Amino acid sequence: MLCEKYSSPQIVLTFAPRRFKDSLPYFAGESIILPGVLQVKKAGHLSRILEFYQTRLSGISFLTPAVILFATFAWLPILWSVVISFQHFSINPNEKSTWAGFQNYKDLFEDPTFMTAWSNVLLFVGLALVIGYFIPVILAILINEIRHARGFLRLGYYLPAILPVVVISLIWKFLYHPGEGGMFNTLLRPFGIGPVKWFFTDHMAIFSIVIMATWRGAGATMIIYLAALQGIPPELYEAAEIDGASIGRRLWHITLPHLLPIMSILLILQVIGTFKVFAEPFIMTRGKTMTIMSFIYEKAFHSLNMGVATAMSMMLFVTLVLLSFVYFYLQRKVLSRF
């Protein structure tokens, strides 16, 4: 790359004096004085080296702010995190943190709320998949077909996604009021369903929270699917119709295969994201419904037991990495079929 750039002599337009070849050191390059004002200068070693490093230096200076920020707030915490999970970490600067080996992890398994946290989160993941994964796809396919007021529909479904989590969670907490006056209970009454105690048990609470999260999150995912659907070439549909395919067959053979890659990516993203759920259960049940994240939060900031909290984070991280690997492996196997 270097030689390509500097193989041709640089043409320097100058009114330089006619003879100065002898006064410059050899690595400054030769100057060939042509009759007239044009001076042709061959790039010598020094100026080549200088230019090379000038580009390099500015490249490095461009990277510097990001590298400093990442080193302090990303790479250091990641490494530190692994270390802490193996320590009896003390937040008190006077006490020294002692090495604990796997003690933190053992403590984790003996903690009573540990299993609750994991089972709750698994329930979250399962329910979110069943209830919340397919709705955006269906919505996107339907809205893509509608020719009237499509912009309004898109906006309307996306609106809940931009409202702050805190606000939505608190409003839905009101709606889920267990007495007869709660909004949802009132709506269910004509169907003969008695007043439902929405947050009475952990399982009920999780169900309620998943419904709220679906209401809120369907819009954003739907937009992504809509964009993907726009990318399907219409000629495919036309050809299929000419060949006599019914609407159902067109859906199955054209629309869905195009959506499958996006759907699979969003599947793993949804699963990973649901594992990390914190804000909605925390706000709606004030921490009584234990999730992995509220477990970590409580251990870290209430019990001040950083070691155990980090150990749990590490477990979560390893789980997510394993899930990603399983996902990529499965995806490669499935894609090889196509």
Next chain:
Amino acid sequence: MANKEATEGRSLLSNSDLKHPWVRFIYWLVFVSLVLGVLTAFIPLLWGVMNALKAPRDIFAFPPRILPQPVSNPLKWEWGNYAEAWQKVNFPKYFLNTIILALGVWFFNIFPSALAGYAISKFRSRLSRAMAFLFFMTLMVPFEAIMIPLYLTVKDLPFLGINLLQDRWGGGMMAVILPAGANAFNIFVFKGFFDDIPRDLMEAARIDGAGEWKIFLVIVVPLSRSIIAVLSIFSIMGTWNDFFWPMIVMHNEKFHPIMLKLYNFSLSPVSESVVLASLILATIPPIILFLIFQRQIMRGIALSGLKY
């Protein structure tokens, strides 16, 4: 292509499909259900607005009335709830807090990432590739796995020994702003965008004698206005809604952003209608922002979703 106009905008259903009466019937059925669905998206908000006008016990009263018709005082709409919410929550101050926080986060979200993305895109060397890999790795790690060491780091910055949680650093604001600079997603979005800028543009500038920084500031940045707009909107909306990390690092109530303040307010001994009123008031700015910037937001989502 010959039939471009005929196939333009056409999808699963074709025009000849729609001539079929059955299909038309189902189409309108679906349309009406979708519209009803959108209305249900609005219902919680509407419910909030209506109920904030009632006295507390009427919110949960049975049988419920849709319009604010309190049992005690028929047809008395308690507009005072909104006024009380506005006063008690001191919205202007906390809006200001949030705006200041958003500006800081925006700066650190956009500029270091743009610089790094440019470097990775234009200066292809072993160093920049190694950096790109390291940046990418952080995307694999969930924030939750590092939040505890991040808290400890922020409490005692390496080399500088500053405690960002103290009041002199904005009571935790800097602790939210600075880590926002470590945003690998933005770096790769910028890299993708800068890859599309033709090299010749910068070569020409270089021949004319412009230095690298000048090229970046004078040529590349004005070209990237659209991508900066999209990422800025995401950044600001993210800050506005951000709850978890600010809750961990911001201990001084004076500096809280609006979301933290609302959460604490809902836990304090206030009547529920006032709490509802405050929540409704807090939804107004995001809605306004959204209506103004919807095109960029939609484009940004499609961008981030389709890069796969």
